[in-house]
Amino acid sequence: MEYALEKPQRNIQSIEVGGQLLLALLRNGGQMLLRDLAHEAGMPPGKAHPYLVSFGNLGLVQQDDVTGQYELGPLALQLGLASLRRLNPLKEAEADVKALAAKTGQGIFISIWGNLGPTVVRLEESNYPIHVSIRNGTVMSLANTATGQIFSAFMPLKLIEKMMLDDLPRLAGGASVTHETVKKFEQSLIDVRRRGLARVVGHPIPGVNALSAPVFDHNGNIVLAITAMGITGVFDPAWKGDMATALRACAGNISARLGYTSTAGKSDRLKP
Structure with missing residues (x-):
């Protein structure tokens, strides 16, 4: 059987040359x-x-009328915004997560932020048997998992404070939440923001470890973990x-495709 060779597509070289600028x-x-x-641009x-x-x-x-310097213009901005609006964070992440x-x-x-908190929406199974009941939904x-800690660290505090405080008794082993409990958790969230990762080791499930990383959009908002x-x-x-290096790179690559270019500074702190 013979196959027709794909013909090279015609291009306009001057556009490609000018595009370097x-x-x-x-x-x-x-x-x-x-x-x-x-x-x-090499010219x-x-x-x-x-x-x-x-x-x-x-x-x-x-071009700036005073300095004569050039910068990207309004059409470039409009094109960029139009491209960002069509992006679906979950769709962008799927191939990277599978890889x-x-x-x-x-x-x-x-996981995404749902009505009840961080909610699993896509799952790729491990090659090793894990006796953990996690499925879509x-x-x-928020307090006891790496996923929850990522959202706790990067979501606006006013949106999640009540839910977070309600969840803190889990961190205290069911005991009453004290000022010290809140301060300790607050410090852990500062560490999460600094590292760009959250981690649990053998807790809350013995023998199971987890690392979680945030994905941000072009406004610096967390959209996925x-x-x-x-x-x-x-x-x-x-x-x-x-594992941590690969996870950071994966989340960073997705964030970059969503237009994220700078670190989101979250300084909100939990109140006792």
């Missing part, structure tokens, strides 16, 4: 002089200028271990 502005993230912009200033005039007419770039599960052999699941404890879970002996919970 847009990419240079994007990488720089600020205003640039013509000479610096041309150098970054002489005289060649770069006509492209910039055309891009300016379209609104893809704009992470295949690479590590560990159970990986995605499972709601995770990705959690890796496995049994002691085959799951490395070290902060700088292979």
Whole structure:
């Protein structure tokens, strides 16, 4: 059987050449002089200028009247926002989570914030037997699980404070929640924000460890948590271990595709 060879698609080289100027502005993230912009794009200033005039007419770039520096224009912003609006965080994460599960052999699941708290919506099973009842729809404890701690650390406090305080008795083993309990949990959330990861080791389920990482959107809001879970002996919970490194990279890559570019600073603290 003979197969027709796929014909190479026709391109317009000048558009690809001029596009290097847009990419240079994007990488720089600020205003640039013509000479610096041309150098970054790998062309002489005289060649770069006509492209910039055309891009300016379209609104893809704009020039400061005082300094003469160039930056991305209003059309570039509109195109970026249109692209962000069509993104579905869960859909963006699915392939990455499957790849992470295949690479590590560990159970990986995605959680979103639901009406009752962090809720599992996608689950990739571990290669190792784990006697834990987690399925789609499972709601995770805010205080007692790595997934819950991620949401506790990065969700706006005013939205979750009551639910969080109601959940703290689990952390206290069913005892009354004291000021000291709240302060200890509050400090753990500061550590979560600093590391960008939450961890539980053999708790609340003996012999089972978990690490969880946040996924942010272009506004710096947490939209997902990705959690890796496995049994002691085959799951490395070290902060700088292979599992933690792979999980951070997975969540970071998804966040980047959702337009996240800077660390979200959450300074809210629990009140006793």
